[in-house]
Amino acid sequence: MLKFDGTRIKYDYSHCQQCGICEVVCPKQAISLKRLNDGTHEVLVDDNKCIRCKRCVACCPANKDEDYKGYFEEYTRKKYYLGYNSDNRIRHDSSSGGVCKTIIIESLRNEWVDGVYSLKRTETFPYAEGEFYTKENIPTYDDIPNSVYHSVMACQNISRVQKCKRLIVVGTSCQLRAMNVALKGKAEEIIRICIFCKQQKTLESTRFLAKIMGTKILENLKFSPRYRGEGWPGIVRVNESELPYSRAAQIPFGRRLWTVGGCNVCGDSFGTNALADITLMDPWKIRKPNNLGETLVIVHTDKGMQLIEQIQSLKLEPKSFDEVKLALDLKDVWRKQQLVPFFRGENCSDKIMRAGKAEQRQRAMLISIVESLPRMPIIFYRILCKLPDLRNKILK
Structure with missing residues (x-):
C-alpha cells in the first residue's frame, strides 16, 4: 500500500494487494519491484527519482477507505x-x-x-x-x-x-x-x-x-x-x-x-x-x-x-x-468486512479486536502444524478443517 505522508511516498507491504499498478503509472520509473521468496513483491520507491506526483497513490487500491454499509441489500434482487x-x-x-x-x-x-x-x-x-x-x-x-x-x-x-x-x-x-x-x-x-x-x-x-x-x-x-x-x-x-x-x-x-x-x-x-x-x-x-x-x-x-x-x-x-x-x-464475506478495521490498525470494538487476534493466532498455529507435517493422510487435514473457527465463533 502506498501513501503520501506530506514529504515522501511510503509503502506498507502488509497491506499491499499485489496488483502492480504503482510501477506502471510512475512517470519517472521511481518504483521498482523486488520479488520475495513467497512469490509476492515488495515495492521499492526511489526518493531521488520520485517527483511526488502521487499517481501511484491515486491508483493504489489498498489505501482507500471502503464503505460496506448496505453492501448486501441488493443481493436478493440480483x-x-x-x-x-x-x-x-x-x-x-x-x-x-x-x-x-x-x-x-x-x-x-x-x-x-x-x-x-x-x-x-x-x-x-x-x-x-x-x-x-x-x-x-x-x-x-x-x-x-x-x-x-x-x-x-x-x-x-x-x-x-x-x-x-x-x-x-x-x-x-x-x-x-x-x-x-x-x-x-x-x-x-x-x-x-x-x-x-x-x-x-x-x-x-x-x-x-x-x-x-x-x-x-x-x-x-x-x-x-x-x-x-x-x-x-x-x-x-x-x-x-x-x-x-x-x-x-x-x-x-x-x-x-x-x-x-x-x-x-x-x-x-x-x-x-x-x-x-x-x-x-x-x-x-x-x-x-x-x-x-x-x-x-x-x-x-x-x-x-x-x-x-x-x-x-x-x-x-x-x-x-x-x-x-x-x-x-x-x-x-460479512465477517471478513468486520475485521478490515482491525487489520488496518484502526480503532475497533473489543469484539472485533478479539476476533482479529484470534484469526492471527489460528493462522499462525495451523501454518506451523501443516508445514511441519506436509505428508499426512488427507483425513488429517480434513480433521484440522473441522476444528472450531475462532473468528467465526466470535463474530457469530
Whole structure:
C-alpha cells in the first residue's frame, strides 16, 4: 500500500494487494519491484527519482477507505445463472465451465468490444501476466490461464491498453479498483468483470500442495502448475503430480492460510464497490463435483446482462437467490468486512479486536502444524478443517 505522508511516498507491504499498478503509472520509473521468496513483491520507491506526483497513490487500491454499509441489500434482487460453454471439451478443460474465457473470446470475435484486458498464459513464473487483447489479437482458450492460485501482478501491463470505444476489463476487486483509476479516458465504455475473491495466495500455498503430492517447487521457480480444469471443481497439478481441487482447497482456502496481506483490508469480494457489471464465482455448496463444470454468474447491471445475452456459445441456467445463497456465503464475506478495521490498525470494538487476534493466532498455529507435517493422510487435514473457527465463533 502506498501513501503520501506530506514529504515522501511510503509503502506498507502488509497491506499491499499485489496488483502492480504503482510501477506502471510512475512517470519517472521511481518504483521498482523486488520479488520475495513467497512469490509476492515488495515495492521499492526511489526518493531521488520520485517527483511526488502521487499517481501511484491515486491508483493504489489498498489505501482507500471502503464503505460496506448496505453492501448486501441488493443481493436478493440480483440476477443469477449457472453458466458454461456449450462445447463440452472447453467446458471440461477450463475452470468452472469456461465462462470467463468464453466472454473474452466471443466478445472479440463478434466485435461487441474493441478490447479486453485480462491475463495470458506465460512460460515463466508467475505463469500469467496482463494482456490487452483486440480483434487483431484474439486469444485461444489455451492462451488464457485457468484460475491462478498464487499472486500475479495483473495490472503491470495496463499501459498496453489502447484507446477504444468499448473495453472489457477482468480482475479481482482490488485489480478492478486500480484499473478504474489508471484507465480513465481510455474507453468510452468499460465493462467490468470481477473474479470473486476473498483471498489471494502466496506461493507458500502451492509449495504446501506440492509437498502433499510428493513433489516440490525448485528455488528457481521453474515448475509446471495447473490450477483447475478437468471438470468441477477440477484438479491442482504441480509438475506431474495432481490432487483433486476439493481436497487442495480445504486447508489453504478453508482456513485462510498463506493469504496475501493486502487481502485482509479488502471486504469487496464481489467487486460491487469496484463497479463490477458481472461477478464470476464457483458454485460451492450448490453443485456436486462433475466432469464438466459451471460458473455461478452474478449480473449486477443491465450492461452486464446485455453482454452475456449476446453470446450464443454461453449457456445460462437462471437461478433464484434462494437457490444460490449457500454458494454466495454472504455471512463469511460479512465477517471478513468486520475485521478490515482491525487489520488496518484502526480503532475497533473489543469484539472485533478479539476476533482479529484470534484469526492471527489460528493462522499462525495451523501454518506451523501443516508445514511441519506436509505428508499426512488427507483425513488429517480434513480433521484440522473441522476444528472450531475462532473468528467465526466470535463474530457469530
